[in-house]
Amino acid sequence: MPLNQISPYFSYWRTSTALDREVVDAVVAPEHLGPSRELSEALDAWPGTYYWSRREGPHRIVLIRSLRPPPRERWWLHVFLFLLTFATVWMAAAQLMGQSPDFRVPAGANFATLWGLLVAWVADSAEGLGFAAALMGILLAHEMGHYVLAKRYHIDASPPYFLPAPWQINFIGTFGAFIRLRSPIVDRRQLIDVGAAGPWAGLVVAVGILAVGLLKSQVLTGNPGVTQQLIYIGQVPFYLGDSLLLTAVRSLLVGEGTVILHPLALAGWFGIFVTMLNLMPLGQLDGGHILYALVGRHQAAVGKLMWYGLVLMGFQFHGWWIWAGLILLLGRGRIAHPSVLEPHRPIPATRWPVGLATAALFIATFTANPLPSLSF
Secondary structure (H helix, E strand, O other): OOHHHOHHHEEEEEEEEEOOEEEEEEEEOHHHOOOOHHHHHHHHHOOEEEEEOHHHOOOEEEEEEEOOOOOOOOHHHHHHHHHHHHHHHHHHHHHHOOOOOOOOOOOOOOHHHHHHHHHHHHHHOHHHHHHHHHHHHHHHHHHHHHHHHHHHOOOOEOOOEEEEOOOOOOOOOEEEEEOOEOOOOOEHHHHHHHHHHHHHHHHHHHHHHHHHHHHOOEEEOOOOOOOOEEEEEOOEEEEEOOOHHHHHHHHHHOOOOEEEOOHHHHHHHHHHHHHHHHOOOOOOOHHHHHHHHHHHHHHHHHHHHHHHHHHHHHOOOOOHHHHHHHHHHHOOOOOOOOOOOEOOOOOOOOHHHHHHHHHHHHHHHOOOOOOOOOOO
16 A cells, blocks of 8 residues: 555655655544544555554554565574574583583494484483573573564564574573664664563563473572572582572572572573573663663663673672673674664653563562672
8 A cells, every 4th residue: 555545544744764664654634533444444454564652642643664575584594593502502501411412433333323322312411402492492582572573563673593602612502692673663662662572572481491490499498598599510519699580489489498400490590691681771782772762862871880880790790891891892882772763752651661660670680690609
């Protein structure tokens, strides 16, 4: 449907082009408010998406459509990266759990021998396989949350890119995942929806996996009130830090005491920790999206305070200097969030609870000292 077939229902409108999309900011004619049956039929036929901007009045509507067909995705690349990352996470988990892979092949081995060795190693590393499936599921849910909401607004977004890491240098076998937004965000409503969808989708999966893992974990009740969770991985014990959310889930399911985590609970812990990292109000992290959507350009000041806070925490707890440096590197030195196309358009009242709940989620998942006694 071309614009001239729906514009008769508007008193006036403004059209702008953002790379591959047409954005129409319109004022609906008084006789078609409600909307009228004719306008409803026209909106149903609109080849894109639309939403009402009622904070600017009951007559304001925003319509968006693509101006060109979506690009052909290289699905083979995304599937390959997912499988490769799954393999490196599996290998890393096996090493953590004292099941380091041995790929030495006996001289003169035939196919049956090789198959038997493979089956035996998979059976021996079943817990590592479960950890890999759980962690990859959390990462996939997080990125698909962003992807689905981006598509809902006809934003040109890539499928998730998963980043494998050698298990010899990264003890969980991955640097995470991301999607590329290849067209700009129109307003702060879109930003808050796309930004919040990932953390909440990933959190639901992470908490579910954590709960199942906790029920499979061993609890030592001799030291009640201990707030850190002792993890035994193979022969190497280390502690993982707690957060308000982790404490609540742990208290609800297993009570007080030291918890020797099952590998699934360990994957859930990492999923919640990754959620917390993404929710920091810095640059184009998810937390930066949320804070900019709520307070606009004032996000820059909060982001600077947060970054300096990471530097200060680095004097007390290891790892934060690396994260602070990565944020500057990936953001090309920028901590402030870039502007959206229409920064002055207010977000709907229904999005404020979403934004505030997501900001509160950062507080609930924050762990200042995530790995207090890492010794491997």
